[in-house]
Amino acid sequence: MKSIFKVSLLAATVMLAVGCQKDDETKADATPATEVVKTVDFKTDDDKAAYAIGVSFANYLNTSLDKPNEIGINLDKEMVLKGIEHVFEGKPELNEEETRIALEALDKRVAETMQKQSVEKAAEAKKAGDDFRAEFAKQDGVKKTDSGLLYQVVTSTKGDQPKDTDTVQVHYKGTLIDGTQFDSSYDRGEPATFPLNRVISGWTEGVQLMPVGSKFKFVIPPELAYGEQDTPSIPANSTLVFEVELLKIDNAEEVEQAIQ
Secondary structure, eight states: OOOSOOOOGGGGGGHHHHHHHHHHHHHHTTSOTTOOOOOOOOOSHHHHHHHHHHHHHHHHHHHHHHHHHHTTOOOOHHHHHHHHHHHHTTOOSSOHHHHHHHHHHHHHHHHHHHHHHHHHHHHHHHHHHHHHHHHHTTSTTOEEOTTSOEEEEEEOOOOOOOOTTSEEEEEEEEEETTSOEEEEHHHHTSOEEEEGGGSOHHHHHHHTTOOTTOEEEEEEOGGGTTTTOOOSSSOTTOOEEEEEEEEEETTHHHHHHHHO
């Protein structure tokens, strides 16, 4: 993991903005939020550029501090400013080697904490998914395949069923077990078309059970979905819920010709 702090000599210039930020904070209570009180007189373009460097660096520092804080590693902004001030004054209390060691130790703690939290969240998601599937399996009409896929026929029809080598056209909505939607062809306003053997195995297996024109509800365990893969919209070990309408087998004519 790259260090979350890459402090260059440019860091010292943030001190040009520190005094201004403190002045702004002092006046904040007496100043309406919609007003901006100007406390700096930019006499030259160099002044404005220097101030902009300070603002940019301060924004970067805020972001860098927020990330560890989100996982329980609390970095005091006053200590950060003190470190910058001491460098600016030429009297830092950590030398380059001590600074490097401290930042590497921070990186290690961040990585270890994030890994621990990730494992805990994955375990929680698996347990919640197991419980959800157990309850769903009790509903009327729910069937379970040998692989663990659960499905329920919402709209029943009689028609051709695709093979895993077919291309299908479907409308669908995908949610997590808490109802959070992560994907929907309905919202995009057009159905999805794809080879059935190019999607998650829960889909490949489940859609083959569907006659054209039918609508099924699938509850897919993580091992038939994305497993331990963690994404912003689908956490690791998630059980997924899909409502799927099979509109057509896109290569149906070729299939008919092959049968004849």
